Amino acid sequence: MLRMRLKFARLLPDFCQYASHMSLQGLAQHALYTRHLKTLVGGLVLVTLVMLVMYTTPTPTALILSAANSLRETDKLPESSASSGKAGDDAAASLSLRQEREEKEKEREEAKEEQVEGGIPEKVFGLESPDRGSLRSEVLMAGESADAQCRPQHHVMFLKTHKCASSTVQNIFLRYGYTHNLTFALPGGGNYLGNPSLFKAAIIPKKLLPPSGKVDIFAVHTRLNFKEHSRVLHNDTRWVTLVRDPATLYESLFNFFHLKNGYNLDLSAFSSQPMSRLMELPRYGGKFGKNQMLFDLGYSDNMSVTQLRQAIEELDSVFDLVMVAERMDESLVLLRHLLCWSLHDVVVFTKNARRQEVKPTLDPQTRQTLRELNSADALLYDHFMAKHRRAVLEFGARRMADEVSALRSLRDEYFEDCGAREVKGKDSTLKFKEYSGLVSSYVTSNNSDQNCLMLSLPELPLVDTVRRKQLKVLEEMRAPS
Template identity: 90%
Template sequence: MDGARDRNQPPFAASVDLDGGHMSLQGLAHHALYTRHLKTVVGGLVLVTLVMLVMYTTPTPTALILSAANSLRDTGNFPKPYVSSGKAGYDVAASLPLRQEKEKEKEKEKRKEEGQVERGIPEKAFGLGSQDRESWRSEVLMAGESAEAQCRPQHHVMFLKTHKCASSTVQNIFLRYGYTNNLTFALPGAGNYLGNPGLFKAGLIPKSLLPPSGKVDIFAVHTRLNFKDHSSVLHNDTRWVTLVRDPATLYESLFNFFHLKNGYNLDLSSFSSQPMARLMELPRYGGKFGKNQMLFDLGYSDNMSVTQLRQAIEELDGLFDLVMVAERMDESLVLLRHLLCWSLHDVVVFTKNARRQEVKPTLDPQTRQTLRELNSADALLYDHFMAKHRRAVLEFGVRRMADEVSALRSLRDEYFEDCGAREVKGKDSTLKFKEYSGLVSSYVTSNNSDQNCLMLSLPELPLVDTVRRKQLKVLEEMRAPS
């Protein structure tokens, strides 16, 4: 066949002229073979070099995840201050001035203290320290820990309590911890509010309840965020924590718990048939409760442009060390304990001020969508921090998180049993300490001689009163002439 050749012959096995000379078929074959071997050697060297570069320069998936998470935790780049435009009759939220000065002071304090860990979730857990607990739980908590790198428990916390986000449950943790460790609190003279609907002002704290330094260890009562005034009563190394919840579920809870139907003359089930323009014009009930409740509690106007809203979310992301998610409560409690370097015992809690499942109405999809649209600013806020929570769990380790959540739930069950706790549904005139509403459950314990058991079972107001009485007594003794 024309153009065909023997496959066993070297390629181009014909007499050719090279640089004006002549090479035989055999010589050309040797030349081609030499060239082929040379290419093989060079190709092999190039391949080895590429493999070495990939092995030593390509980041692993874990490294990529940690790098991204560390960027999220970077607290050195805070957004520019934003002043929200509140409605007439409300304080204007000079929401969050730059925190660089605060961070500089914090770094100075941190350098003075040995062993201080950097902001964010500490890598090392704080051990249980209880020998009577099951050994498997201890193994879960201590796995991967290094004695020489243990963190130091944090005693300075700002907990921004958002309405109807399971914040009373988390508040119980801070009140118990502070009371047990003789810490000071930001407290009103009565009740459990320090600013709202107006923004917080430092002067709202009575002098009789303020330590001589003018600084408190823990802020955990209802307030409306005002960064400047809040910072003036807090230590520079304070950890900032808050909570978010799905906005449609939050609004339903807010609407029914505080009986907004009476103020609006409108039932929640009819919201989906109402023009959105009418729903948007509903006033804040009592000046406190209404649409976009989380952003309102966080010090912003409930009506912002998209640009202002995105800037506000950036500011909040930079301000808070941890934004817990109500729908991921146990995971959030694990992250909280690592942020503060507390033990698992410290974050055990019985649910507070939450309606029982049987009295919660079921939202149909159309009403849920209407409520999400009505609370669209809160929806953007929630989606942002839910995504951040998922990244935090990924960084923490999915399996490690599952193990700690299991240990936390087991420990909670043990406390419930050891305290002799029982749930009381609805109103009970025989109870000494009652919850706000008959829609929520109360707890009583048979082991009232145990301080922790008693505080675990107390509703919010009686517990705040208990903390306030102790603080007044301690401060009076400090001021008394010797």
């Protein structure tokens, strides 16, 4: 461009000189100067057009910068993305991929949230799908990997609280101990060791105690007496118990043990009675009444608020895990990780639980009355429910949902493989019967499988089975060689 301008500057004096000579040399030279003039004017026009094109037409670099600026305004692209044509293309491609990933991730998150919120029905026996089977396998493999890093715990104290689904959890401990040849704290007969009185170590018959005086598992009804219980337990024992919504618990207790006969008062009439009268109702049979959980845990059912808060703090420090009946499967997952057991170890069929169709529905006023009557248990329950929620969050909500789903799937598989069926109400043909016709029993077609048989046994026959084995083993140990 500069050279073209210089050429034009050199031609300009020549043009002036040619013009002055035209008049002197005459018409003979007119044609020659006309050709020079046309050449000069044409060159000038060409230079002007070239300059206009260079100063007004956008370059490729300018186009890339413009596109990058537009993208940066919408998605905050880095400045370096606009450094070249390739950078601009990469930035656009990166933006598209990122948007696609975000959309897919959002879809996955929404699907998982629906699964967690909707849950899986508690009893869907025989239901299996490839997805659930795959999930169960993944959880089991993950559990086996985790188990390799910890040692299964064989020392457990399970404080069995009344009407808190405790018979269901007890079945887990009795089966595990029986299968692994562990020793139990057992009475000479029945399933109670210290209730309504507080537990004393001397209650356990000597013929049922190992030579060391220590047992591996305590899983029968008792009233907590920490010092006395500790005398028969190992130092590394894991302490576990259960809580349940106090209004629901009291309704179950009242109807299951027929407290109406002792109080001459129907539960539906509670809401019309003065609270002072309800508070004075005696403990039925010395065992059953208001604030049942605190009573089973060794405390008085009449405490001041200060005493109650101190009692809850003491219990919180004693127990490694307080399970929640309304969150049973989540609690079982936490239990199996506390004890470093497998998912198979915590599979269980519901025990001694009334069928849904025979449970009365509490009206809101009666429910509120029962909660007020059991206000000490309500404070206890609220404390450990809040602690349970924190434990689930710490464990991981997604991880918990996966394990719960795998546990339920495995339970369905056991139910099918054992050929189990639910028997509602009383059945005179059953060899092993539950306490009441209000609850369901289970029978299996595969009684040759020890685990299937123990899964289906009610509490008392299973305790008797464990006791017979322990008596035999201890007698052999004491027999002279």
